[in-house]
Structures are given as C-alpha cells and as structure tokens.
Amino acid sequence: xxxxxxxxxxxxxxxxxxxxxxxxxxxxxxxxxxxxxxxxxxxxxxxxxxxxxxxxxxxxxxxxxxxxxxxxxx
Numbered sequence: 001x002x003x004x005x006x007x008x009x010x011x012x013x014x015x016x017x018x019x020x021x022x023x024x025x026x027x028x029x030x031x032x033x034x035x036x037x038x039x040x041x042x043x044x045x046x047x048x049x050x051x052x053x054x055x056x057x058x059x060x061x062x063x064x065x066x067x068x069x070x071x072x073x074x
Contacts, residue, residue: 004029004062005055006036012049026062029054033065041067 005020023029033052044050050067 002026002029003057004032006033007053007055008036008040009053010040010044010050010067011046020057030063030065033063037065037067 001022001024003020003022005017007017008015021032023032033054036052044067047067052065054062054064056062
C-alpha cells in the first residue's frame with residue numbers, strides 16, 4: 001500500500017505533512033486531498049495561492065488539488 005504526504009499551502013503559507021498516510025491508491029489519495037480542501041475552505045482567503053500538494057515516499061509530487069473559492073455566506 002503506497003504512502004502519500006499531504007502538504008498544504010494555504011494563502012501562500014505551507015504546512016508539511018511529516019507523517020503521511022497509507023492509502024490504497026492514487027484515487028483514494030485524490031479523494032482525501034479534495035476532502036482536505038473542503039475542510040479548510042472557510043480559512044482560505046487567496047485561492048490562487050492555496051492548494052494541497054501530494055507527494056509519494058520518494059518526495060516527488062504526485063498531483064496537486066487546488067482550493068476552490070468559497071461561496072460568500074449571507
């Protein structure tokens with residue numbers, strides 16, 4: 001089972017994942033990354049500089065998931 005690291009860049013500030021998670025495949029890792037963006041969406045002020053960069057055990061980037069602008073609350 002591959003291990004993925006979910007490094008979060010929120011408003012240009014990065015937080016590195018030092019532990020990682022074992023997930024069954026890249027589809028599961030993408031779903032987890034999308035879930036992270038939804039959980040953090042209300043804290044995101046600059047979607048152009050916010051994303052989750054997912055890397056593998058070798059440290060290479062596997063993919064990135066961008067934050068979507070959150071809808072203003074009325």
